[in-house]
Amino acid sequence: MVLFSPLLNAFEQAYAPIRAGKATIFLPFELIPEKIVRLSTKRTGDVSQLAWTPVWEADYYVVEHYQGGQWKTVNDKVLTSFTSTAQTGPFRIKSCHRYGCSSWQQNAVTVDADLEVQAFYATSSQVEPGEVFQLHWSQSGATAISVTKSVNQYTTPALTMKSPSLRSLSQSINYVTKYTLTAYGFGGQKLQREVVVSPLAEVRTIEQALPSNYPQPLRELGLDVIERTIVEHNGSLYFATHDDKLFRYKSQVIQSARGEKDITWQKEWVLNTAGVVANAPVFNDGFAYFTVSMMGEKGKACKVDINQPGTPDCSKQFDSNVIAAPMLIDKAQLNATASSLSQSSFFSSVSDANEILMNGLYVFQRNGTIKVLDTDDLSTELKTYIMPPQAKNVLTKPLLIGSVELVRAAEQSTQFAKHVTEAVNTVGSGPQLIYREGNKLLGIAFPKSTPQSESVTQQMSRMLGLEAVQSTSQGSQTMQVVWEVEL
Incomplete structure (x- = not known):
């Protein structure tokens, strides 16, 4: 049996045990790692940056570039899922382990944008146990993405390293679950975003903001506020929460006997929106206008009289979320x-x-x-x-x-x-x-x-x-x- 040597391109032979009566025989078979799904390239100054979706069973990667009518080696043992070189493309790459290498991936995707995660959210923050819901995300500049889920401090993969062209994932839960999206870029760069989904039978634990010297009027309310929905209008605060509600709070100034002023916030009304309000409402002529995203990739627009709130007046359902x-x-x-x-x-x-x-x-x-x-x-x-x-x-x-x-x-x-x-x-x-x-x-x-x-x-x-x-x-x-x- 030949020992593994990447320099000599020699590999071990893989054997599979086969039971034959009371005897066990070992038959040789071909065992190679999976082909890399996506190769991304980016030219920064005089350097070509490369990154790819990693293959879990690979021990190393081989990178080549095309020059003068033939493929030439850039690096025959890359141990990470990214590298850089002064050479220019085209490039190709394959994954390898001690038993062999995959076929080449040479359909490179050029990435120009900087790594950014614009959004990561669930279609609903509370679902029935076992009910299927969707995780959605939007990113730019990523070379690969993954999603993990954490329950009671145990973390497991929900989505292993995949092409960044994937933008949604179906899930179901029975316990409070924290999902973490990781977007990978060039040179080992990565960004993470988190979202928590709870079964309706459980009460979601809301993390309170730490006290500071800055005004924090909503800190003591115990509400799971969607921060980007907070807006002030005519002295009142409007905001939405992850449990499909829209609130209006009014400030009250209380003056103590010492002449000190203290501001408290009183709830004036709350609406059930039957979906997530993901951005701040807009106002005109005494009405608040807002959009709602619902399960099943549906959405709608609604308005409510801010002084006499009742059942919101809404549009027909759209066949798309409205974020x-x-x-x-x-x-x-x-x-x-x-x-x-x-x-x-x-x-x-x-x-x-x-x-x-x-x-x-x-x-x-x-x-x-x-x-x-x-x-x-x-x-x-x-x-x-x-x-x-x-x-x-x-x-x-x-x-x-x-x-x-x-x-x-x-x-x-x-x-x-x-x-x-x-x-x-x-x-x-x-x-x-x-x-x-x-x-x-x-x-x-x-x-x-x-x-x-x-x-x-x-x-x-x-x-x-x-x-x-x-x-x-x-x-x-x-x-x-x-x-x-x-x-």
Whole structure:
């Protein structure tokens, strides 16, 4: 039997024991590790970085590059799932152990984005024992991903190292379970995100924030608050929790005999939302508008009277989760904002917006569909837009050029303001959404509506001086990326 030597490419022979009566014989068979699923490459300066999905039974990896019409060895014994070299591609790689090597993987994927995990969540934070639910995540710049689950301090794999193109996982639980997503990048870099799912029969333990010198008004409430949903409006705090509820709290100032002031928070109302509210509500004319994600990849938009809360008024269910907050467009408010603020480059498209956009609640579904709903009746769909393919997984609300939100974002980041100003001045006017996908900012233009001839009913209404009923759109319009910049 030849001893294993990677330099000589000599391997041991694998044998399988076979029972034959009372005797055991050993038959030779081929035993090689699995082929690497994905090879990722990235050029940084004069260095080529390589990373790949590891193979659990591999002892080492062999890397080669193609030059001068032949494959040449870069490293014949890489002990990690990543390496770097001054050589340029194409590259190929195979996994090996003492019995042999897999076939070559040479279909490399070029990765340009920096490693980032935008979201990791479950379709519901509380489920019936044994009920199947979905874990979802969004990332950029990853070369591999894995998911583990922890129950009572015991951690086991829920998903072994897989290609980062995978974005969801079906699970079921009987006990409180913490899931940890790990996204791997080049050079051994990795990022982790966690989510906890509880069976309805158990009470989830909520980790309290540590006291600090900063105001922490929600710390003592004992609620499992989704932090990104917290928003202040007219002196009240609104926020959602992981158990499918939306709260409103009011602050009260209590003055002691010594003249010291203490602020306490009193619950004014709570709504059952029948799904997760993942982002902060938006407000207009005494109503709070919010989106809800439900099990089964469903979603909806709702509104509630903030002063007389009752059963929320909701849209029809969409065939996609709705993670991003909705966007209210009121052309009168856009015009007022444009005339009162001085950032002219951010408001050059307001006049065009008056002609192209319509008033309504713009709901951004995760699959890239935008539904424009009538704010008076959310069950009425006024128009449908389709985001371009560059916006692959819509989890956050885009910013509308001409909106106050865009001005606030520009005030917080001079780099962001510079990128947007230069892009808008170059491309020209027209209503656009600013959306971040990975490490890129995308300028996405609304298509110009095709004029439609009036129906007989509309003509008669106009002639008689009656208010014409606005017709709903037929079909959908696809939006286009008109500019993009690297962050």
